[in-house]
Amino acid sequence: MALAEERLGLAQLLLPWYRDHGRHELPWRQTRDDYALWLAEVLLQQTQVRTALPYYGRFLSAFPSWQDLASAPLDAVLAQWSGLGYYARARNAHRAAQMVVQEHGGRFPPTMAAAMALPGVGRSTAAAVLASAYGQDQAILDANARRVLFRAAGLIGEPRSSTNDRKLWRIAEAETPAGAAHDYNQAIQDLGAVLCRAARPDCPNCPLQSRCRAAALPKRRELPREGDRSxxxxxxxxxxxxxxxxxxxxxxxxxxxxxxxxxxxxxxxxxxxxxxxxxxxxxxxxxxxxxxxxxxxxxxxxxxxxxxxxxxxxxxxxxxxxxxxxxxxxxxxxxxxxxxxxxxxxxxxxxxxxxxxxxx
Ligand code: SF4
The missing domain is CATH 3.90.79.10 (Nucleoside Triphosphate Pyrophosphohydrolase)
Structure with a gap:
């Protein structure tokens, strides 16, 4: 069996680490409200936590519910989004809220297919909301989870190639523990943000070190490479x-x-x-x-x-x-x-x- 296909058993190492070191203070960790969780996921797409944090609070104050966002003028939504970039997200969020109100009774739709039909909601975003808001066993593969699994499984090549993408989703689904997807998803996101960073991962302090294929290989653990920003x-x-x-x-x-x-x-x-x-x-x-x-x-x-x-x-x-x-x-x-x-x-x-x- 290929290394990447082996079951790595990450949850039993990750969850205790998360209990002690997770970012439990983040405001979207204090709620199971489907609207607030969806909003956090949308704000965090391509955006770092510290950038998204003030927007999350302001946005929730301006539009506290699906109904408030759906009925707001688009200009008011864009004004709250101003400075955050990737403005298609704001337009998609506005349309998604209107669909939730009109077609789903003002609740985030409870199935993957219906959730992914909302504008701006991809597989990982849908899974994150379903796991956290409704307790479903759904695996995520956001940028942090993708990097951790890529390294832990010792993959090489382009992380978003269709081959690696398929492998990563398979691993993500195999590793996500039944009944604890919410905590596990938060844990792997935090590990990617705090220890398994894009540059200079902190392997000596990582709870996954014993199961990580990249930990002992300095070249491997710098993979996948980020785009050259210069x-x-x-x-x-x-x-x-x-x-x-x-x-x-x-x-x-x-x-x-x-x-x-x-x-x-x-x-x-x-x-x-x-x-x-x-x-x-x-x-x-x-x-x-x-x-x-x-x-x-x-x-x-x-x-x-x-x-x-x-x-x-x-x-x-x-x-x-x-x-x-x-x-x-x-x-x-x-x-x-x-x-x-x-x-x-x-x-x-x-x-x-x-x-x-x-x-x-
Ligand atoms: S051991 Fe290092 S490369 Fe592997 S998951 Fe942990 S921080 Fe990332």
Whole structure:
């Protein structure tokens, strides 16, 4: 039998460790409420615990139930999500809450198939909620569990290849103990976050050391490799900060797909050259103004700044301009002038929110 297929018997080692060293203080560990647990799982997708924590509290206060989230305007949901990134999650969460209310009587659906039909709910998220909220024996395979099992089973290669994915799910299901999936799932998540970290795992203090195939192999225990973050491609943008005589600021709703999807942002003049070429900048600004029917006058160009996304970094500068216009007040328009106070209530990308907060 291949090493990876052997039963490793991890639960009996993990659960005592979890009792003594688990992160029991996390607020989503204090509840078995299906809505609160689902919300935590969604917030934690691609996000570290310390980043998600303040959002969890604020989000629960703003939308304490499925019904509250389902009936909220999308802008209010995006505003609470502002700064957390991966905004498709917020739109999916809003739609999922509406489905739960309309189709499932205001409860997280109790079967894997129905749970996975909700937007933004994959197999691991569905399993985590079903195990914790309803006590079902469901195995998870989030990023932390995936890394622990990959190493413990001594796998090699790309962890998300279909072959390894199948193996990992098989191992996850075999290792998840009947009647204790909730605790085991929390335990393996904590082990991955606290000891079996992506870089420099703390094998000497790990309860799985005796069963771990990678523990004795320094090269193996650094696997799977994380993507090389320094190799992110760069993109460029000039963001137009245009204000009218009353101090209102021109904002544009981003398309749902792509970066900052669905959020309100400064209009972007996407052209690398205009960051350095002022005559080209004037032409681009003029073209843009004509296209959207505004009168714009450049005032100054701010310094180049960088914002890092998961797959690329954005280098951008803010082009300050005065705006003369009576129009762009149609509430249905994706291009709209906003009073500053009202703008700050919208779902905004974090660099844009910081910028607007500094304006008078
Ligand atoms: S022994 Fe090391 S590599 Fe293996 S699970 Fe523990 S921390 Fe991870």
């Amino acid at each position: 190799a992110r491609p760069r993109r460029y943008a000039t963001l137009l900060l245009a204000r009218d005589d009353g101090g209102r600021v021109l904002l544009q709703r981003r398309p749902e797909r792509g970066i900052w999807g669905g959020l309100w942002s400064l209009p972007s003049l996407d052209d690398e050259q205009i960051l350095v070429d002022s005559s080209l900048r004037a032409q681009v600004l003029e073209r843009y103004a004509a296209a959207v029917g505004l009168v714009l006058h450049e005032q100054s160009l701010g310094p180049v700044q960088r914002h890092t996304f998961s797959h690329f970094s954005l280098e951008y500068a803010v082009l300050h301009a005065s705006l003369r216009v009576q129009a762009v007040a149609d509430k249905g328009s994706p291009l709209l002038c906003w009073d500053l106070a009202a703008a700050l209530q919208l779902g905004l990308p974090s660099p844009i929110r910081r910028l607007l907060e500094q304006l008078d």
